[in-house]
Amino acid sequence: MGKVSKSGKRKEKKTNGILIAIGFVIAGWLALQQVIDVPENGAKSPLIENVEIPAKITGRQEQIITHAGYTVSYNSDWKIPNWVAYELTKEEVDGVELRGNHFIPDPEVPFGKSATTDDYKNSGWDRGHMAPAADMKWSEQAMTESFYLSNICPQDKSLNSGVWKSLEEQVRGLALQKGKIYVVCGPVVSKRHKTIGNNEVAVPDAFFKALLQNDNGNWHAIAFMFANESGRKPLSTFAMSVKDIQNITDIDFFPALPDSIEDKVESHVDFTKWNISR
Numbered sequence: 429m430g431k432v433s434k435s436g437k438r439k440e441k442k443t444n445g446i447l448i449a450i451g452f453v454i455a456g457w458l459a460l461q462q463v464i465d466v467p468e469n470g471a472k473s474p475l476i477e478n479v480e481i482p483a484k485i486t487g488r489q490e491q492i493i494t495h496a497g498y499t500v501s502y503n504s505d506w507k508i509p510n511w512v513a514y515e516l517t518k519e520e521v522d523g524v525e526l527r528g529n530h531f532i533p534d535p536e537v538p539f540g541k542s543a544t545t546d547d548y549k550n551s552g553w554d555r556g557h558m559a560p561a562a563d564m565k566w567s568e569q570a571m572t573e574s575f576y577l578s579n580i581c582p583q584d585k586s587l588n589s590g591v592w593k594s595l596e597e598q599v600r601g602l603a604l605q606k607g608k609i610y611v612v613c614g615p616v617v618s619k620r621h622k623t624i625g626n627n628e629v630a631v632p633d634a635f636f637k638a639l640l641q642n643d644n645g646n647w648h649a650i651a652f653m654f655a656n657e658s659g660r661k662p663l664s665t666f667a668m669s670v671k672d673i674q675n676i677t678d679i680d681f682f683p684a685l686p687d688s689i690e691d692k693v694e695s696h697v698d699f700t701k702w703n704i705s706r
Contacts, residue, residue: 476685479684498512503630506630511679521604528571649694667697669697
């Protein structure tokens with residue numbers, strides 16, 4: 429066998445190095461496809477973690493607290509949440525845990541920064557759930573934590589028992605049908621808001637709810653906003669795009685989605701993808 433020149437050895441090493449680098453790139457790409465699995469139509473697969481969590485809020489007090497059934501962005505200035513987000517699955521809707529009824533301060537909220545049940549007494553306002561207790565029937569812990577006051581807002585009684593409740597019921601129906609729904613909800617609070625109780629709990633002017641689903645790799649979103657007052661109108665009259673809600677609340681919803689998909693789903697509402705009473 430003839431000798432290999434030094435220049436030949438250098439070329440061989442360079443070639444081997446290129447092949448190794450290409451191998452790493454291919455391996456990384458294959459691993460990425462297992463996590464992301466982008467369909468041919470460009471839509472992202474359902475394997476995006478924490479897709480329901482909004483972006484960090486600027487210019488507003490915010491404490492992020494994660495509980496068993498939901499995540500809350502708590503505002504200690506308002507004594508109510510900025511938003512509450514959670515994922516609702518078909519299996520969770522089918523839970524059998526009995527409803528609780530014990531409202532208490534969130535133990536994760538510092539002392540003196542929470543509302544109390546006394547703030548709501550004789551106020552004329554309901555203790556309105558953001559993440560509803562009926563969505564937490566899958567776990568005793570989740571049910572208990574749904575009654576933390578960090579998940580509660582002063583809410584008009586007629587709204588709480590009317591269209592707000594109706595939307596909650598339809599969201600559970602959607603989760604049963606679709607398998608999974610992502611929910612973000614919360615209050616809309618003006619600069620000159622009213623307060624109740626000794627802890628000066630903010631009374632919202634309105635409430636929003638943004639929904640997201642993945643339909644065979646295609647993402648769809650819809651949002652709703654309700655004035656915090658009595659009144660009965662068809663649920664569809666409160667519907668709007670997520671982008672509209674973002675402009676009202678200054679909250680960036682679903683930032684985990686790729687920008688191209690996020691922009692599309694937040695700007696457009698396809699009612700055929702949502703079995704919402706119209």
